[in-house]
Amino acid sequence: MADQSSNGGGGIEVCGLQFSYDGQPPLFVNFDLDIKPGSRCLLVGANGSGKTTFLKILGGKHMVGGKDVVQVLNRSAFHDTNLVCSGDLAYLGGSWSKTVGSAGEIPLQGDFSAEHMIFGVEGSDPVRRDKLIELLDIDLKWKMHKVSDGQRRRVQICMGLLHPFKVLLLDEVTVDLDVVARLDLLDFFKEECEQRGATIVYATHIFDGLETWATHLAYIQDGKLKRSEKLTEIAELNNSANLLSVVESWLRSEVKLDKKKPQIQKTSPFFSSRHMAYYR
Helix, strand or coil: CCCHHHHCCCCEEEEEEEECCCCCCCCEEEEEEEECCCCEEEEECCCCCCHHHHHHHHCCCCCCCCCCCEEECCEECCCCCHHHHCCCEEEEECCCEEEEHHHEEEECCCCCEHHHHHHCCCCCCHHHHHHHHHHCCCCCCCECCCCCHHHHHHHHHHHHHCCCCCEEEEECCCCCCCHHHHHHHHHHHHHHHHHHCCEEEEECCCCCCCCCCCCEEEEEECCEEEEEEEHHHCHHHHCCCCHHHHHHHHHHHHHHHHHHCCCCCCCCCCCCHHHHHHHC
16 A cells, blocks of 8 residues: 555545435435545446446535545545646546537547647646557547547547546546456556555446456445445455456345335326326
């Protein structure tokens, strides 16, 4: 584990997090999590468990209660805008897209090159930039309207990593990459943590090769932190099971519990029984 001083102090501290979307039941209630500097923490859970929302909260994209509730590098994730502006806190996730009228979200495309995009990022270190271009096997002549989703994702990742981060939040960012590109990128992330003391939180459903990559795991179920521990301390992994089978067993147990819960019939506020009678 890297020394705290190596990344400017503090990893990630969440204490008593309360959060809900407008008009919705609370997603997080009294949620606590402590991620030490230098950690590579996997964030796992079923679809809809709150992983993406939690990463966005850590990334300062959602406002929560007091300034001390969500601390990144000993600073408020939402209130200290310099965290993101300085590049100390970086977030990579979601599709690289733009909104176009009634078509909604579509992939970012245009008659411009990968070189134009990457070299357009100001203040980047040429040595780091060249290393990432080689690592991600990017052809600078690629045109964004002619490349595949995987190639477009490589350019997005490259641009997001040009500035050395202290905390990096990853939301399924490797889903479009092939096996070789994904493993090379994971090696790069591991090097960043071990050599610079960076901290990474990685939400993913792809667990190949992560037993030896990750240092910690946090398991979220319905907005609650069910487990948070070092990978070496997970009993199921110590019994020779791989990470995929361990997480699968947790999720299957979760499904069984959900099936045993009484199902509540919900009526849409826009279609009450009176409305439904009208349409019969």
